[in-house]
Amino acid sequence: MPGDHRRIRGPEESQPPQLYAADEDEAPAARDPTRLRPVYARAGLLSQAKGSAYLEAGGTKVLCAVSGPRQAEGSERGSGPAGAGGEAPAALRGRLLCDFRRAPFAGRRRRAPPGGGEERELALALQEALEPAVRLGRYPRAQLEVSALLLEDGGSALAAALTAAALALADAGVEMYDLVVGCGLSRTPEPAPTWLLDPTRLEEEHAAAGLTVALMPVLNQVAGLLGSGEGGPTESWAEAVRLGLEGCQRLYPVLQQCLVRAARRRGAAAPS
Amino acid sequence: MASVALSEAEKVYIVHGVQEDLRVDGRGCEDYRCVEVETDVVSNTSGSARVKLGHTDILVGVKAEMGTPKLEKPNEGYLEFFVDCSANATPEFEGRGGDDLGTEIANTLYRIFNNKSSVDLKSLCISPREHCWILYVDVLLLECGGNLFDTICIAVKAALFNTRIPRVRVLEDEEGSKDIELSDDPYDCIRLSVENVPCIVTLCKIGYRHVVDATLQEEACSLASLLVSVTSTGVVTCMRKVGKGSLDPESIFEMMETGKRVGKVLHASLQSVLHKEESLGPKRPKVGFLG
Numbered sequence: 001m002p003g004d005h006r007r008i009r010g011p012e013e014s015q016p017p018q019l020y021a022a023d024e025d026e027a028p029a030a031r032d033p034t035r036l037r038p039v040y041a042r043a044g045l046l047s048q049a050k051g052s053a054y055l056e057a058g059g060t061k062v063l064c065a066v067s068g069p070r071q072a073e074g075s076e077r078g079s080g081p082a083g084a085g086g087e088a089p090a091a092l093r094g095r096l097l098c099d100f101r102r103a104p105f106a107g108r109r110r111r112a113p114p115g116g117g118e119e120r121e122l123a124l125a126l127q128e129a130l131e132p133a134v135r136l137g138r139y140p141r142a143q144l145e146v147s148a149l150l151l152e153d154g155g156s157a158l159a160a161a162l163t164a165a166a167l168a169l170a171d172a173g174v175e176m177y178d179l180v181v182g183c184g185l186s187r188t189p190e191p192a193p194t195w196l197l198d199p200t201r202l203e204e205e206h207a208a209a210g211l212t213v214a215l216m217p218v219l220n221q222v223a224g225l226l227g228s229g230e231g232g233p234t235e236s237w238a239e240a241v242r243l244g245l246e247g248c249q250r251l252y253p254v255l256q257q258c259l260v261r262a263a264r265r266r267g268a269a270a271p272s
Numbered sequence: 273m274a275s276v277a278l279s280e281a282e283k284v285y286i287v288h289g290v291q292e293d294l295r296v297d298g299r300g301c302e303d304y305r306c307v308e309v310e311t312d313v314v315s316n317t318s319g320s321a322r323v324k325l326g327h328t329d330i331l332v333g334v335k336a337e338m339g340t341p342k343l344e345k346p347n348e349g350y351l352e353f354f355v356d357c358s359a360n361a362t363p364e365f366e367g368r369g370g371d372d373l374g375t376e377i378a379n380t381l382y383r384i385f386n387n388k389s390s391v392d393l394k395s396l397c398i399s400p401r402e403h404c405w406i407l408y409v410d411v412l413l414l415e416c417g418g419n420l421f422d423t424i425c426i427a428v429k430a431a432l433f434n435t436r437i438p439r440v441r442v443l444e445d446e447e448g449s450k451d452i453e454l455s456d457d458p459y460d461c462i463r464l465s466v467e468n469v470p471c472i473v474t475l476c477k478i479g480y481r482h483v484v485d486a487t488l489q490e491e492a493c494s495l496a497s498l499l500v501s502v503t504s505t506g507v508v509t510c511m512r513k514v515g516k517g518s519l520d521p522e523s524i525f526e527m528m529e530t531g532k533r534v535g536k537v538l539h540a541s542l543q544s545v546l547h548k549e550e551s552l553g554p555k556r557p558k559v560g561f562l563g
Binding site for chain 2: 015019117118120121124128129131132133208209211216219220221222223224225226227228229230231232233234237238241242245
């Protein structure tokens with residue numbers, strides 16, 4: 001892989017030894033398709049960020065930080081029809097800038113930090129899923145920066161990043177309509193294709209199709225949807241979306257408790 | 273995308289019209305605008321196509337080059353997509369303005385073609401682990417009139433249908449050194465089968481209903497859209513929610529069904545147009561950019 005030749009003296013191209021290993025036919029073990037891995041969530045752990053959250057689900061570890069609202073660069077002065085609820089006109093609405101980064105050691109192969117297309121795509125997916133939930137009209141001419149860092153990819157990375165980002169935004173005190181909860185799914189290949197909720201990395205690698213759904217649980221609105229692969233007919237995808245939405249609803253109480261605990265911790269620390 | 277300034281009254285007019293299944297230009301909610309497809313417009317490419325859908329104009333060129341296959345898939349060639357939003361389309365795309373949109377469209381195309389059944393990549397292999405064909409698909413946005421994704425996918429499918437890859441043989445010497453030999457006959461080439469290449473159908477949610485093939489004005493009234501990529505047999509290969517708003521789960525299921533229905537009709541008409549154009553042979557009148 002092209003490396004930084006000034007700092008690292010090494011061969012031009014380097015590969016991990018697993019590529020030359022004999023085929024390890026490690027098929028993922030059969031399991032209950034609707035099981036969710038136990039989740040550990042903690043909000044308010046970074047001192048330098050306005051809001052932050054860490055989420056761990058199985059082997060997936062995501063850290064998310066929110067900063068802002070800061071003055072937006074290149075904010076144009078415009079006036080247009082005001083939105084409902086006394087919010088700023090469309091030209092003055094706040095912006096949400098999302099950044100998704102993978103640590104170089106997150107996956108099986110080392111990936112140098114400018115990850116290229118995939119990270120931009122996931123950052124765009126994050127932004128499209130978080131925008132319906134954040135009241136951007138209350139932050140005119142300002143921008144909120146959300147940056148998600150994937151420390152280890154153990155399956156359903158985008159879903160974990162979405163959930164962590166929503167927790168971080170809530171921890172930062174940003175006005176939101178509702179939390180956003182993300183859930184990943186993957187479809188086992190033929191024969192007998194079934195949709196599995198919250199796949200591990202091994203299940204994702206062997207999958208024929210993958211899907212991530214983001215739900216706003218109280219409003220029951222789908223905030224984000226991204227899926228691709230050989231998923232079969234529309235009925236199969238509809239069933240997957242339903243399964244994902246159910247998974248999101250089951251995850252919601254854990255996140256509520258996490259935010260309550262973080263608020264209590266902040267409250268206990270403040271008076272001193 | 274290109275934005276258009278609409279007053280509140282115009283937005284209300286469009287939304288109320290859509291509720292009654294009547295759009296501003298008289299179409300129904302599931303009707304496409306008139307599509308013009310022409311292949312083989314650029315002579316320096318292995319395959320090209322130009323598609324005009326209302327005011328949206330897309331030009332796609334495919335160039336086939338030889339290279340080394342990827343390490344994880346030594347028996348297959350691959351496709352590389354690049355989307356260029358030229359400043360002709362809207363003034364917003366001047367300089368680096370169109371880069372974000374270009375990357376978004378390219379990433380969506382990668383996602384759609386990311387599965388085994390879309391294009392037969394094994395036919396692009398020349399010799400395993402050493403040589404394979406890489407198809408560079410370059411998309412040029414000439415004019416933006418709403419509904420970019422659908423048009424681009426139709427153009428890519430037409431360009432891949434038109435692609436002619438020269439037949440190549442690998443000869444081995446006595447010493448073991450390999451030599452590539454190009455066939456002498458310029459018409460001896462391999463064609464790709466585009467039967468399973470999917471088409472994108474973008475469904476924009478306006479009010480309580482969804483519309484297919486939205487114009488710029490209709491896109492300005494819609495907060496959220498669902499992008500579905502459907503093959504000719506009704507198999508969905510990619511799904512994505514686009515836009516700032518959120519969607520109701522029930523409307524997602526309805527939109528998927530509509531997408532599948534509309535997609536099948538789109539595929540059937542595109543296949544018939546492409547085959548008809550090809551059957552006219554080299555004597556067909558070329559319209560190009562003058563028509």
